[in-house]
Amino acid sequence: MITGKNYIGEELSSKGDVSFKTFDPKENKETAATFYEATTEEVDAAVEKAASAFKIYKQKTDSEKTEFLEAIAVELESNAEALKEIYRAESGLPEGRSNGEFARTCNQLRAFAEMLKEGSWVESIISNPEGKPDIRRMQVPFGPVAVFGASNFPFAFSTAGGDTASALASGSPVVVKSHPLHAGTGELVSEAIIKAAKKTGMPDGVFSNLNSKGIEVGEWLVKHPKIKAVGFTGSYKAGTALTKLAADRPEPIPVYAEMGSINPVLALPSALEEKGDFWAEQYAGSITAGCGQFCTNPGLILGIESPAMESFVQKLGENLSNLAPSVMLSPGIEKQYETSKAEILNQEGYHEVSKYDGELQPNFGRQHVITVPGAEFLQNKNFHKEVFGPFSVIVKCKDKTELAEVIQQLEGQLTGTVLNSEEKELNEFATIIDSLTETVGRIIYNSVPTGVEVCAAMTHGGPFPSTSNAKFTSVGLTAVQRWVRPVSFQDWPQSLLPQALKDENSLGILRNINNKYTTDSL
Amino acid sequence: MITGKNYIGEELSSKGDVSFKTFDPKENKETAATFYEATTEEVDAAVEKAASAFKIYKQKTDSEKTEFLEAIAVELESNAEALKEIYRAESGLPEGRSNGEFARTCNQLRAFAEMLKEGSWVESIISNPEGKPDIRRMQVPFGPVAVFGASNFPFAFSTAGGDTASALASGSPVVVKSHPLHAGTGELVSEAIIKAAKKTGMPDGVFSNLNSKGIEVGEWLVKHPKIKAVGFTGSYKAGTALTKLAADRPEPIPVYAEMGSINPVLALPSALEEKGDFWAEQYAGSITAGCGQFCTNPGLILGIESPAMESFVQKLGENLSNLAPSVMLSPGIEKQYETSKAEILNQEGYHEVSKYDGELQPNFGRQHVITVPGAEFLQNKNFHKEVFGPFSVIVKCKDKTELAEVIQQLEGQLTGTVLNSEEKELNEFATIIDSLTETVGRIIYNSVPTGVEVCAAMTHGGPFPSTSNAKFTSVGLTAVQRWVRPVSFQDWPQSLLPQALKDENSLGILRNINNKYTTDSL
Structure with missing residues (x-):
C-alpha cells in the first residue's frame, strides 16, 4: 500500500x-x-x-x-x-x-x-619492490x-x-x-x-x-x-x-x-544509397521510442544532399506519419515539449518533413521532424538544442566540408552513430568520424542510439554538456x-589491511603487484 | 644557454x-x-x-x-x-x-x-555476450x-x-x-x-x-x-x-x-613509551626536510598526555635546536612563512617547544614547534592551518575521547601517519585510526610522511581541501x-577499432572480456 x-x-x-x-497522463487524472x-x-x-x-x-x-x-x-x-x-x-x-x-x-x-x-572492482595495487616502502592501494x-x-x-x-x-x-x-x-x-x-x-x-x-x-x-x-x-x-x-x-x-x-543530448547520427552516403528504406524504418522507431523521452533519442541526423538522402527523408516522414502517437510522461512534459519545439519552429530556414496533425488525446506527444540546410544549422545554434520528445532535425549538408564543420561545431553528446554500407567510405570520412568520436561517450555503428546495455563496457556519459563529468x-x-576514491596504505600491518590488500589473496581478485597483474598471493 | x-x-x-x-635565495641576489x-x-x-x-x-x-x-x-x-x-x-x-x-x-x-x-593502462573492456550489441570501451x-x-x-x-x-x-x-x-x-x-x-x-x-x-x-x-x-x-x-x-x-x-596539507601524525602511547627518542629524531629530520617546504611535511603531531609524550616533545625540541636552519625557496616564501607563523603565534594557549633564535643569513627559515592542549586545538581552528615551512604543532590530548574528537575535526589531508609499538593497541584505537584513514589519501605506519614514492600504488591526493579532487x-x-575519459565503441568495425579493442590482442594487454580478465585474443 x-x-x-x-x-x-x-x-x-x-x-x-x-x-x-x-x-496518470493516459487517464488524464490524479492518482x-x-x-x-x-x-x-x-x-x-x-x-x-x-x-x-x-x-x-x-x-x-x-x-x-x-x-x-x-x-x-x-x-x-x-x-x-x-x-x-x-x-x-x-x-x-x-x-x-x-x-x-x-x-x-x-x-x-x-x-x-x-x-x-x-x-576486482576495488582496483587493488601493491608496490613493494626491495628497498622501498610497501605501498598498497585500493x-x-x-x-x-x-x-x-x-x-x-x-x-x-x-x-x-x-x-x-x-x-x-x-x-x-x-x-x-x-x-x-x-x-x-x-x-x-x-x-x-x-x-x-x-x-x-x-x-x-x-x-x-x-x-x-x-x-x-x-x-x-x-x-x-x-x-x-x-x-x-x-x-x-x-x-x-x-x-x-x-x-x-x-x-x-x-x-x-x-x-541529455541530441545524439547525432551521421548517415554516410553509402548507407542512404543502399539501405535508405531500412534506416528510415529503424529511425522512425527510434525517434518515437518511449515517445522520444530517452536521453539517447536521435535528435539530429546528418548527411550530404543527394537523391538518396531525399528519398530517406521522405520515407522517414511517411513512416512517422503512419505511427500512432503515444502519451508523454506528464501534462507538464507534454507542454514543455510543445514549447521547446515552438522555439525551434520559430526560426527561419527549415522545412517540414513530418508533422503529426491528427486529433490527439490529452498529454500525447506529436512526432515531428524537420530538415535544415547545413549552412543554416551552422549559423543558428537554436537548431542544436535538445527537445525532450519525439522531435528530430535532419541536417542536409552541401558537401563533406560542410558536414565536417557541422560536426566540429557540436557540443558534447552521450552518443554518436555512424551509418555506412561500404567499408572504404569509412576511410574517406575518417577525420569526420574521429571528430564525432571526440564529441561523444559512445560511438555506434549501423544501429540506433536508443537502448543502453547494462554491461562492463558501457559508457553512458560524454563530454559537457551531455554530462557534468565525462x-x-x-x-x-x-x-x-563514481562513489569511491583511492587510499594508499604504506607499510601497514597485515592485521589492519583490508582483505583486498593482504599478502594472501583470499578473495581471489585480480591485483597489480609490482606492475604485474595476478590473482596470486604475495 | x-x-x-x-x-x-x-x-x-x-x-x-x-x-x-x-x-638566488642563498646568495641573496638576482640570477x-x-x-x-x-x-x-x-x-x-x-x-x-x-x-x-x-x-x-x-x-x-x-x-x-x-x-x-x-x-x-x-x-x-x-x-x-x-x-x-x-x-x-x-x-x-x-x-x-x-x-x-x-x-x-x-x-x-x-x-x-x-x-x-x-x-594495460587504457583499461580495455569488451562486452559481447550472444544476442547483445558488441560494446568495447577504453x-x-x-x-x-x-x-x-x-x-x-x-x-x-x-x-x-x-x-x-x-x-x-x-x-x-x-x-x-x-x-x-x-x-x-x-x-x-x-x-x-x-x-x-x-x-x-x-x-x-x-x-x-x-x-x-x-x-x-x-x-x-x-x-x-x-x-x-x-x-x-x-x-x-x-x-x-x-x-x-x-x-x-x-x-x-x-x-x-x-x-597541501598538515599531514597529521598520530603518535600512539606505546610508540612514545618504547621509541620516543627514535621518533623525536626522525621527526626533527622530517619537519626540517627541504626546510619544511614539502606538501607532506608533518605539521601536526597528535598524542595523549603522558610522561612519555613530555619526554618525546622535549627530545624533539632539543633535536630541532641542534639542526642548522636552511635557506627557503625565495625571500617571498620566507616572508610568507614568518607571516603565517605569526598568525598562529598570535593565538593564546600554546607553549613553545623549540624556536631557533640564533642569527640567520637572509632567506633562511627558522624551525619552530609548539604544543597546544587538545581542548584549545578543538576550539581554535587557527591551529589547524598549514604553515608552509619548518613549523609543527603538537597537540596534547587529555584522553582518547579528546583525541578522537580532534581527529574527527580535521579537514582532508594528503597523508596521515600512525606511530605504534604494540599491535594490540591498534585494536584499542581502531575507530580513531579508521577516522584518520577517512580523512587522508595515504595512511602510513611507523614512518614519516615526507617522501612520496613514484609507483603504481601511490596516492598523492586526498579529500578536500588537500586537493580539489580526491x-x-x-x-x-x-x-x-586524470587526463583520459572512457569511450565505448558499439558494433564498431574491426578495421576502425583502436588496437587495444580489436579481436586480436596484438598489444598483449590485460583486458576485461565479458567480465573475465585475460590477455587472450577474442
Missing part, C-alpha cells in the same frame, strides 16, 4: 504540511495517494542516519553487499504486479515497457552483485550519496536504478530524492529496498527516500555537509544548477549529472567508480 | 614588454637571465598549437610515446650539470637534493614509459592539458614533472605555465623536452612553456576553450581560484589541484587517469 510518506531509513515519516499527488513533501528536519534526519550507517555499511564485505543487492531484486520481484501497475499509472508508459524496464532494473542489481562476487567508498530520480525511467534510473545500485555496491548509503512524477512507484521500490536491508542485516539509514515536488529538498540534500556525492539524471538546467551548488559548498563534492558513466558496471 | 623566452611549441618567442628575473612574460597572443598561440598537435599526438602508439618519454629523460641527462646548477641557484636547495630530485624526475618519465610498454585522452609548475619541486613537480609526464603518456599535449621562481630551470627542462619531441617525430605543439610572474597567464590558460584539463600543485588560495575559474567556463573542465593522484602511475 502506498502511504505517501518518506522513508527516513526504516521509518515512515510525514512531518510536513505540504502534500502533492501524482498524475489516489497523497504524498508528503519532506521537511528540512526529515532531510537532515535521513542524511544523519546515512552518515551513521556509513561507518557500519562501508565495513560490509562484498559478499554481504551481494546478498543485499540480490535481496532487493527478490523483494522487487515479489511485488512486481503492484510495482508495474503504479509505474504505468504514473508514467503512461505501456505494459511492454513496464515489463522490460522492471526486468532491466532487477538484472542491473544482480549485475552489480556479480561484480561484487568477482571482487578504492574505498567516501560517504553518503544523494540520488535524484529521473522522470523518464521510474525503475531503471530512479529509486533502485543504476545510481542507487552502484552506490550501494560501493559501500555508500543512499538518500534518494524521489521524482515527483512517480512518487508512488518510488515509495513501493523503497519499501522493497528497506525490506531487503532488514532481511540482510544492513544498518538503518543505508537507504532513505524523500518525497518532493519543489526544488528545496534536492538543494538541502546537495548542500548537506554529510552528503559526499550526487547522482543525477535530468535536464541541463537542473543538472548545472546542482553542480554549481555542490561546487560552491565549503567542501565541494562531485555531482555526476547526466543531462570521466564516468551512469550505466554499466564502471558506474561504481 | 638560458634565453628567457617562451617556447611556443618548438619556437622561442618573446613578444611581451614585461620581463622579470629569478632570484643572470631576464625572462619575458608571455602575452595573450603567445598563450593563444601555444594552445592553438597544442590543439592542432592533439589530432596527431593522440594517434601515436604507446610505443611511440614511450620513445618520446625516454628521450626526454636522455636529453635531461645530457644537460644534467647545467640543469642542476640553475636548479640550485633558483631554489637554494642543496646539491644532494638537486641530484635526488633530478634522478627522480628522469625515473618518473621512465616509469610512465614502462607503463606504456606494458599497455580510455582516451581528451585534449591539451595546462600544467602549473610548483615552487617547491623545480624538477619533479614542474616542467617535466609528474603532471607533464602523465599527460604526455596519456596522449595529451601539454602547455606549462612555468613557475616564476625557477623560470631558468623551466626553460632548460623545456629545451630538453623540445629536443626529445623533435628527435622522436612528435608534432610541433605537443609541448609549450610559458613564462609568467603574474597571475594572468595562468588565468588565460585555464579559460582558453581549447585547454581541456589542468594540473596544479601549490597553495589552497591559488588552487581553489583556478578550480572556480574552470568551473565557471562555458565548458567546465577538471582542475586537479594538489593544495579521486585522483598527482604522483604515481595512476596519475595518468
Whole structure:
C-alpha cells in the first residue's frame, strides 16, 4: 500500500504540511495517494542516519553487499504486479515497457552483485619492490550519496536504478530524492529496498527516500555537509544548477549529472544509397521510442544532399506519419515539449518533413521532424538544442566540408552513430568520424542510439554538456567508480589491511603487484 | 644557454614588454637571465598549437610515446650539470637534493614509459555476450592539458614533472605555465623536452612553456576553450581560484589541484613509551626536510598526555635546536612563512617547544614547534592551518575521547601517519585510526610522511581541501587517469577499432572480456 510518506531509513515519516499527488497522463487524472513533501528536519534526519550507517555499511564485505543487492531484486520481484501497475499509472508508459524496464532494473542489481562476487572492482595495487616502502592501494567508498530520480525511467534510473545500485555496491548509503512524477512507484521500490536491508542485516539509514515536488529538498540534500556525492539524471538546467551548488559548498563534492543530448547520427552516403528504406524504418522507431523521452533519442541526423538522402527523408516522414502517437510522461512534459519545439519552429530556414496533425488525446506527444540546410544549422545554434520528445532535425549538408564543420561545431553528446554500407567510405570520412568520436561517450555503428546495455563496457556519459563529468558513466558496471576514491596504505600491518590488500589473496581478485597483474598471493 | 623566452611549441618567442628575473635565495641576489612574460597572443598561440598537435599526438602508439618519454629523460641527462646548477641557484636547495630530485624526475618519465610498454593502462573492456550489441570501451585522452609548475619541486613537480609526464603518456599535449621562481630551470627542462619531441617525430605543439610572474597567464590558460584539463600543485588560495575559474567556463573542465596539507601524525602511547627518542629524531629530520617546504611535511603531531609524550616533545625540541636552519625557496616564501607563523603565534594557549633564535643569513627559515592542549586545538581552528615551512604543532590530548574528537575535526589531508609499538593497541584505537584513514589519501605506519614514492600504488591526493579532487593522484602511475575519459565503441568495425579493442590482442594487454580478465585474443 502506498502511504505517501518518506522513508527516513526504516521509518515512515510525514512531518510536513505540504502534500502533492501524482498524475496518470493516459487517464488524464490524479492518482489516489497523497504524498508528503519532506521537511528540512526529515532531510537532515535521513542524511544523519546515512552518515551513521556509513561507518557500519562501508565495513560490509562484498559478499554481504551481494546478498543485499540480490535481496532487493527478490523483494522487487515479489511485488512486481503492484510495482508495474503504479509505474504505468504514473508514467503512461505501456505494459511492454513496464515489463522490460522492471526486468532491466532487477538484472542491473544482480549485475552489480556479480561484480561484487568477482571482487576486482576495488582496483587493488601493491608496490613493494626491495628497498622501498610497501605501498598498497585500493578504492574505498567516501560517504553518503544523494540520488535524484529521473522522470523518464521510474525503475531503471530512479529509486533502485543504476545510481542507487552502484552506490550501494560501493559501500555508500543512499538518500534518494524521489521524482515527483512517480512518487508512488518510488515509495513501493523503497519499501522493497528497506525490506531487503532488514532481511540482510544492513544498518538503518543505508537507504532513505524523500518525497518532493519543489526544488528545496534536492538543494538541502546537495548542500548537506554529510552528503559526499550526487547522482543525477535530468535536464541541463537542473543538472548545472546542482553542480554549481555542490561546487560552491565549503567542501565541494562531485555531482555526476547526466543531462541529455541530441545524439547525432551521421548517415554516410553509402548507407542512404543502399539501405535508405531500412534506416528510415529503424529511425522512425527510434525517434518515437518511449515517445522520444530517452536521453539517447536521435535528435539530429546528418548527411550530404543527394537523391538518396531525399528519398530517406521522405520515407522517414511517411513512416512517422503512419505511427500512432503515444502519451508523454506528464501534462507538464507534454507542454514543455510543445514549447521547446515552438522555439525551434520559430526560426527561419527549415522545412517540414513530418508533422503529426491528427486529433490527439490529452498529454500525447506529436512526432515531428524537420530538415535544415547545413549552412543554416551552422549559423543558428537554436537548431542544436535538445527537445525532450519525439522531435528530430535532419541536417542536409552541401558537401563533406560542410558536414565536417557541422560536426566540429557540436557540443558534447552521450552518443554518436555512424551509418555506412561500404567499408572504404569509412576511410574517406575518417577525420569526420574521429571528430564525432571526440564529441561523444559512445560511438555506434549501423544501429540506433536508443537502448543502453547494462554491461562492463558501457559508457553512458560524454563530454559537457551531455554530462557534468565525462570521466564516468551512469550505466554499466564502471558506474561504481563514481562513489569511491583511492587510499594508499604504506607499510601497514597485515592485521589492519583490508582483505583486498593482504599478502594472501583470499578473495581471489585480480591485483597489480609490482606492475604485474595476478590473482596470486604475495 | 638560458634565453628567457617562451617556447611556443618548438619556437622561442618573446613578444611581451614585461620581463622579470629569478632570484638566488642563498646568495641573496638576482640570477643572470631576464625572462619575458608571455602575452595573450603567445598563450593563444601555444594552445592553438597544442590543439592542432592533439589530432596527431593522440594517434601515436604507446610505443611511440614511450620513445618520446625516454628521450626526454636522455636529453635531461645530457644537460644534467647545467640543469642542476640553475636548479640550485633558483631554489637554494642543496646539491644532494638537486641530484635526488633530478634522478627522480628522469625515473618518473621512465616509469610512465614502462607503463606504456606494458599497455594495460587504457583499461580495455569488451562486452559481447550472444544476442547483445558488441560494446568495447577504453580510455582516451581528451585534449591539451595546462600544467602549473610548483615552487617547491623545480624538477619533479614542474616542467617535466609528474603532471607533464602523465599527460604526455596519456596522449595529451601539454602547455606549462612555468613557475616564476625557477623560470631558468623551466626553460632548460623545456629545451630538453623540445629536443626529445623533435628527435622522436612528435608534432610541433605537443609541448609549450610559458613564462609568467603574474597571475594572468595562468588565468588565460585555464579559460582558453581549447585547454581541456589542468594540473596544479601549490597553495589552497591559488588552487581553489583556478578550480572556480574552470568551473565557471562555458565548458567546465577538471582542475586537479594538489593544495597541501598538515599531514597529521598520530603518535600512539606505546610508540612514545618504547621509541620516543627514535621518533623525536626522525621527526626533527622530517619537519626540517627541504626546510619544511614539502606538501607532506608533518605539521601536526597528535598524542595523549603522558610522561612519555613530555619526554618525546622535549627530545624533539632539543633535536630541532641542534639542526642548522636552511635557506627557503625565495625571500617571498620566507616572508610568507614568518607571516603565517605569526598568525598562529598570535593565538593564546600554546607553549613553545623549540624556536631557533640564533642569527640567520637572509632567506633562511627558522624551525619552530609548539604544543597546544587538545581542548584549545578543538576550539581554535587557527591551529589547524598549514604553515608552509619548518613549523609543527603538537597537540596534547587529555584522553582518547579528546583525541578522537580532534581527529574527527580535521579537514582532508594528503597523508596521515600512525606511530605504534604494540599491535594490540591498534585494536584499542581502531575507530580513531579508521577516522584518520577517512580523512587522508595515504595512511602510513611507523614512518614519516615526507617522501612520496613514484609507483603504481601511490596516492598523492586526498579529500578536500588537500586537493580539489580526491579521486585522483598527482604522483604515481595512476596519475595518468586524470587526463583520459572512457569511450565505448558499439558494433564498431574491426578495421576502425583502436588496437587495444580489436579481436586480436596484438598489444598483449590485460583486458576485461565479458567480465573475465585475460590477455587472450577474442
